[in-house]
Amino acid sequence: MNGTHGSKTILVTGVSKEFDTVINGPSLTSNQCAGFLGSNLVDFLLEKGHRVIGVDSFETGSPSNLRHLDNDTRFTLINHNIQSPLKELREIDQIYNLACPASPIQYQKNPLGTLKTCFLGTENILELAKRRGIRILHTSTSEVYGDPQVHPQPETYWGNVNPFGPRSCYDEGKRVAEALCYAYREQFGVDIRIARIFNTYGPRMGAGDGRVVSSFIASAIADRDIRVTGDGSATRSFQFISDCIEGLYRLMNSVYGDGPVNIGNDAEITIQRLAEKIVELVAKVTGKEKVSITYHPRPVDDTQVRRPQIALAMARLGWAPVVQLEYGLQKTIEWHMHEACLS
Numbered sequence: 001m002n003g004t005h006g007s008k009t010i011l012v013t014g015v016s017k018e019f020d021t022v023i024n025g026p027s028l029t030s031n032q033c034a035g036f037l038g039s040n041l042v043d044f045l046l047e048k049g050h051r052v053i054g055v056d057s058f059e060t061g062s063p064s065n066l067r068h069l070d071n072d073t074r075f076t077l078i079n080h081n082i083q084s085p086l087k088e089l090r091e092i093d094q095i096y097n098l099a100c101p102a103s104p105i106q107y108q109k110n111p112l113g114t115l116k117t118c119f120l121g122t123e124n125i126l127e128l129a130k131r132r133g134i135r136i137l138h139t140s141t142s143e144v145y146g147d148p149q150v151h152p153q154p155e156t157y158w159g160n161v162n163p164f165g166p167r168s169c170y171d172e173g174k175r176v177a178e179a180l181c182y183a184y185r186e187q188f189g190v191d192i193r194i195a196r197i198f199n200t201y202g203p204r205m206g207a208g209d210g211r212v213v214s215s216f217i218a219s220a221i222a223d224r225d226i227r228v229t230g231d232g233s234a235t236r237s238f239q240f241i242s243d244c245i246e247g248l249y250r251l252m253n254s255v256y257g258d259g260p261v262n263i264g265n266d267a268e269i270t271i272q273r274l275a276e277k278i279v280e281l282v283a284k285v286t287g288k289e290k291v292s293i294t295y296h297p298r299p300v301d302d303t304q305v306r307r308p309q310i311a312l313a314m315a316r317l318g319w320a321p322v323v324q325l326e327y328g329l330q331k332t333i334e335w336h337m338h339e340a341c342l343s
C-alpha cells in the first residue's frame with residue numbers, strides 16, 4: 001500500500017441518491033449517479049480522516065442521503081454536472097470518478113446522457129487530474145465484458161458487447177471511458193486506477209433503483225410478487241457494498257496502475273435462487289406470508305452469466321470480499337424496512 005497515511009482532500013463524483021425521482025421524473029439527468037456507491041464512499045473516507053468534496057448535479061432532487069453530513073465541515077458538496085469542465089480545485093489530492101447511472105432501467109432512460117457522462121464527464125475529470133498532477137480512480141463495470149463467452153471473467157477478457165442495442169449506451173460508454181483513461185495515461189502520464197465493479201448491493205440502493213436485489217427486497221416487504229425477468233437461470237455474483245468500498249480504497253492507494261482490476265464477489269448464484277432466498281428472509285424478518293415469484297420477458301441483451309475472477313485484486317491489493325450473501329441480504333432488508341417505515 002502506498003500513500004494511505006495522512007489526511008487528504010478527495011474529490012468524489014456522483015454522490016447523491018434520488019432513485020425514485022430519477023425513475024418517476026421527467027428525465028434522467030446524465031450526471032445523476034444513483035449515489036449508492038458515492039454516498040457510502042464519502043462516509044468511509046470521512047471515517048478514515050480525510051476531507052471530501054462531493055460533486056453531483058442534483059437536477060432531479062435534493063441530496064437526502066447526505067443530510068447527515070450537513071454540519072460536517074470536512075465535507076463540501078458542489079452542484080455541478082461533470083459533462084461541463086470543473087473549475088480549478090487547487091486543494092484536491094485524489095479523485096474517485098463514480099458519476100454515472102448504473103441501473104439498466106436508469107441508464108437506458110437517457111442513453112445520450114449516459115454516453116455523455118461516460119465520455120465528456122470522464123474526459124473532464126481526467127483533465128482535472130492532469131492539470132493537478134493527481135491520481136484518479138475511475139469506476140468501470142463488469143458490463144464491459146458484455147454477455148461473456150469466457151466464464152468466470154478475468155481482466156484479460158475483451159468481452160462480448162453489442163454496440164448497437166439498448167445497453168450499448170452504458171456498455172460502450174464505460175468501454176470508451178476506460179480507453180480515455182488509457183489514452184490520458186499514455187499521452188499525458190496521468191496516474192490512473194480502474195476498478196471493474198461487479199454487481200453490488202446493500203443499504204442506500206433505493207427501492208426504486210431497479211436493480212435486482214433492491215427490487216426483490218422492496219417487493220417482498222410490500223407484499224408484492226417478486227418479478228423475475230427471464231426464467232431465473234441467469235446468474236450473478238453479488239458483492240456487499242462494504243466489500244466494494246474497501247476494494248476501491250485499496251486500489252486507489254495501491255502501487256498497481258497497470259490496468260483494470262475486477263472488484264466483485266466470486267460466489268455465483270442464479271436469479272431464481274436469489275429470489276427464493278429473499279422470499280424466505282423477508283418472511284422470517286416480517287413474520288408475514290411468503291410472497292410469490294412471477295416470471296416476465298427477459299430484457300434485450302440481458303447478460304446470462306457473470307462471475308469475476310478476483311485473483312488480481314487478491315494478489316495486488318491484498319483484498320477479497322468478506323461479507324456472505326445471507327448476512328448482506330439481512331442488513332439490506334433491515335435498511336429497506338427502516339426506509340419503508342419512514343416513508
Ligand SMILES: O=C(O)[C@H]1O[C@H](OP(=O)(O)OP(=O)(O)OC[C@H]2O[C@@H](n3ccc(=O)[nH]c3=O)[C@H](O)[C@@H]2O)[C@H](O)[C@@H](O)[C@@H]1O
Nearest residue numbers: 102104141143198199200211212215227228229234271302
Ligand atoms: O448491480 C450492479 O452492480 C450492476 O447492475 C447492472 O447489471 P445487471 O447485472 O443487469 O443488473 P440487474 O438489473 O440487477 O439484473 C440482474 C439480473 O436480474 C434480473 N432482474 C432484474 C431486476 C428485476 O426486477 N428482476 C430480475 O429478474 C435481470 O434480468 C438480470 O438477469 C449494471 O448494468 C451494472 O453496471 C452494474 O454493475
